[in-house]
Amino acid sequence: MTATPRVLVVTAVPAEADAVTACAGGAGVQGPAGELVLPAGLRVRRVLPGGASGPVLDVLAAGVGPAAAGAGTATALTAAALAGDPYGLVVSAGIAGGFPGRAPLGAVVVSEALVAADLGAQALDGGFLSVTDLGFGHTVHRAPEGLVRAVAAATGALTGDVLTVATATGTAARAAELAGRHPRALAEAMEGFGVAEAAAAHGVPVLELRAVSNAVGPRDRAAWRIGDALAALTEAFRALGPALVPEPNQPAQPTQPTQSTRPTEVTR
Ligand SMILES: O=C(O)c1cccc(C(=O)CC[C@H]2O[C@@H](n3cnc4c(=O)[nH]cnc43)[C@H](O)[C@@H]2O)c1
Numbered sequence: 418m419t420a421t422p423r424v425l426v427v428t429a430v431p432a433e434a435d436a437v438t439a440c441a442g443g444a445g446v447q448g449p450a451g452e453l454v455l456p457a458g459l460r461v462r463r464v465l466p467g468g469a470s471g472p473v474l475d476v477l478a479a480g481v482g483p484a485a486a487g488a489g490t491a492t493a494l495t496a497a498a499l500a501g502d503p504y505g506l507v508v509s510a511g512i513a514g515g516f517p518g519r520a521p522l523g524a525v526v527v528s529e530a531l532v533a534a535d536l537g538a539q540a541l542d543g544g545f546l547s548v549t550d551l552g553f554g555h556t557v558h559r560a561p562e563g564l565v566r567a568v569a570a571a572t573g574a575l576t577g578d579v580l581t582v583a584t585a586t587g588t589a590a591r592a593a594e595l596a597g598r599h600p601r602a603l604a605e606a607m608e609g610f611g612v613a614e615a616a617a618a619h620g621v622p623v624l625e626l627r628a629v630s631n632a633v634g635p636r637d638r639a640a641w642r643i644g645d646a647l648a649a650l651t652e653a654f655r656a657l658g659p660a661l662v663p664e665p666n667q668p669a670q671p672t673q674p675t676q677s678t679r680p681t682e683v684t685r
Pocket residue numbers: 429430432433480481482511512513514515582584585586605606607608630631632633643
């Protein structure tokens with residue numbers, strides 16, 4: 418770690434990145450000279466929400482989905498490492514769907530675990546086999562516990578698992594399936610696990626922070642409350658202050674799913 422903690426915040430779309438940088442109220446946003454342009458035209462914007470003593474947030478809109486998120490995150494982490502100024506923490510941030518009864522619209526959630534919920538294979542009986550069940554790969558990255566507690570205390574965020582899906586849920590049946598398979602899941606989004614894979618490859622701890630814009634369930638775009646969620650995201654980052662300082666020696670570690678996140682039964 419450098420003297421001033423450097424945090425890479427990765428969102429999917431520019432509107433989410435704007436919501437994060439708004440936490441500094443404009444005053445902490447560096448001018449064009451402070452904007453870093455990475456390969457593939459990725460732009461990293463820097464804000465200093467806590468003033469000189471707080472963390473430096475470098476905010477990147479890397480694109481929608483786990484692959485774009487992983488590629489963008491890896492590019493930014495590699496650029497920083499090669500420049501001799503590596504990041505101490507990566508945060509996957511944005512809006513999310515909340516599981517009904519677990520995370521209401523407007524709630525902020527912070528991840529205990531970032532879980533790849535659809536990385537695997539469909540079984541003959543229609544069940545799901547994760548890559549762990551198949552014997553190759555992992556589906557879970559855990560966030561540092563102390564950091565999760567500190568972020569929740571500072572922001573009022575709910576703590577639990579955040580699922581990463583490549584296809585957003587659009588039916589009640591799929592929502593029930595995911596909720597049943599992941600009893601600790603509060604929300605689903607589309608980038609967290611990709612961000613975590615890149616962070617783990619660089620030995621950097623990872624966290625996911627999301628504001629709920631819609632319910633996970635039957636697709637109803639008109640019911641999404643994107644503005645409210647983006648405002649909640651800004652408030653969460655404003656409240657964070659020093660809480661976003663990484664704990665020492667807590668790199669992202671892929672973990673096997675706990676009993677509560679494993680499918681109850683799988684059939685090959
Ligand atoms: O249309 C807009 O103004 C707008 C502003 C900000 C963000 C968006 C997005 O559509 C972001 C997509 C992003 O949001 C996550 N997300 C949100 N809800 C869900 C969900 O129910 N299931 C999965 N992902 C969700 C996701 O991470 C997307 O990348 C639009």
